[in-house]
Amino acid sequence: MEVENIKPWLFRVQPYQGESLSHFLGRFRRANDLTPTGLGKAAGLGGAIARWEKFRFNPPPTRQQLEALAVVVGVDADRLAHMLPPAGVGMKLEPIRLCAVCYTESPCHKIEWQFKVTQRCDRHKLSLLSECPNCGARFKFPALWADGWCQRCFMTFTDMAQCQKHY
Structure with missing residues (x-):
């Protein structure tokens, strides 16, 4: 061979x-x-x-x-x-957004969080986070989310769930 x-x-x-x-x-x-x-x-x-x-x-x-x-x-x-935005749906490139409760249930970034029309998590009735509630660092692009935590202070996305506000 x-x-x-x-x-x-x-x-x-x-x-x-x-x-x-x-x-x-x-x-x-x-x-x-x-x-x-x-x-x-x-x-x-x-x-x-x-x-x-x-x-x-x-x-x-x-x-x-x-x-x-x-x-x-x-x-x-x-x-x-299906991992891409549907045709005609505007995307927010930044800030990267997160529903920490969704992430706790399924550890991944959801494409819908970046749609311009998405302001909150309709499933959990919570506002989306665009920065770490502990240190204020903006989230990195989801491709870099190796460990599910803030890359500055290491607060886990799961722990961030308690900081999300109900609407």
Whole structure:
């Protein structure tokens, strides 16, 4: 057997319901010890992965790009498309927002939290957090949420739930 015929294997990561593409890509990369550039090369997408992790979807990913990514991550292209904002829905690139109660129930960033029309968590009737209630640091992009805590003071997202306000 020749070395160039050996295909690398990757750990599969299952997406969560409602998970943003940014968060999913970060989880997949960490599970496989990949950089955004490495994942982009593996999928033949160049710098697109780094843009998508920052919610920069202009231009939006094409069907062909999603299918190329699907081959590498082992998730159907249609499922990946559901991790993107629907056509015509405006996105807030910043600040990154979080419902800590939702995160406690399902540890992922939900794409709907970044929609311009979303001001609160309708499920829990709570305002969304856009910064750590302990130290005031803005949240990093979800692709960087390795541990589910503030990257400045280490307060967990679960502990932040008690700081959210009811509306």
